[in-house]
Ligand code: NAD
């Protein structure tokens with residue numbers, strides 16, 4: 001898939017064995033690279049670092065291992081990685097390879113965006129969720145006051161998405177990633193959504209061909225939004241469908257309980273109800289919930305979560321302008337719009353939900 005943005009065009013290679021294209025790409029498309037640092041989390045390093053390094057030859061490589069998950073997206077880890085790169089004498093002609101899920105891509109991308117005012121990096125995603133996060137150039141670390149609060153737009157030189165990495169992914173992580181695939185269908189492509197609804201009955205028993213096709217279409221859709229609106233002045237915000245409530249649930253549960261995608265799935269159901277009520281969306285939400293249940297998702301917010309707290313979280317979300325909460329709603333499947341929703345309406349809908 002080719003991604004075209006106003007700041008950069010770059011390829012996404014998708015498929016089993018995709019990392020074996022990387023060496024050739026470095027030699028032919030990126031001449032003059034001095035040294036390369038791989039940034040990887042410890043869990044992914046144990047599984048794949050040796051295999052990944054064996055696909056690279058003829059380069060001076062260093063490896064910087066960081067904790068896995070959100071623990072990677074902290075000031076402390078950012079500082080440690082910067083110190084590592086300085087010690088390894090990376091310069092402006094060096095390259096960073098981000099090997100891991102979305103957390104590693106976000107951290108390594110933010111490091112690349114800011115090290116010596118910006119050096120090149122390549123995303124090597126290893127999760128399903130990262131079909132989304134590795135494309136589009138949003139990179140960030142977290143602040144205790146909020147997720148992704150310190151970041152930049154910095155596009156990678158390329159993305160090498162080797163589907164062989166996905167075999168070891170725990171079911172919960174598969175579920176997290178597939179929520180974004182479903183989201184891509186709902187906001188942009190009714191036929192793709194219908195195809196997913198038809199073909200996807202289990203997240204454990206999926207053919208490689210289907211998986212590849214689903215992820216490729218998800219990446220194409222993400223690419224379409226990003227190419228029109230790289231820095232989220234307008235329609236890129238549609239990618240936040242399901243995320244207004246999703247982020248609030250994730251935060252309220254302390255980022256430990258539900259994964260990002262599990263929270264977004266519930267956020268999407270909520271946004272669909274709001275869409276029905278406010279925009280007359282015609283869509284069988286009961287059927288959608290049955291499907292999500294079959295795939296192992298929760299379909300409503302946990303009982304112990306306080307609605308007022310959720311509302312406060314939604315108001316703090318940086319995607320809300322001022323104090324009003326903005327939701328991405330659907331006029332029809334594939335046709336999103338941004339809408340301000342009042343506190344009263346949100347609380348009423350939460351109560352019904
Ligand atoms: P992650 O990187 O934390 O990976 C999830 C877990 O899976 C980790 O414990 C990791 O060690 C493990 N793992 C990774 N690859 C594996 C593999 N192949 N086999 C077994 N285990 C593996 O998280 P994620 O779910 O990929 O991404 C979530 C992050 O992405 C969040 O920080 C979120 O903010 C960010 N995100 C960014 C964007 C963006 O546009 N930049 C978009 C969506 C999400």
Ligand code: ZN
Nearest residue numbers: 180243260264
């Ligand atoms: Zn998301």
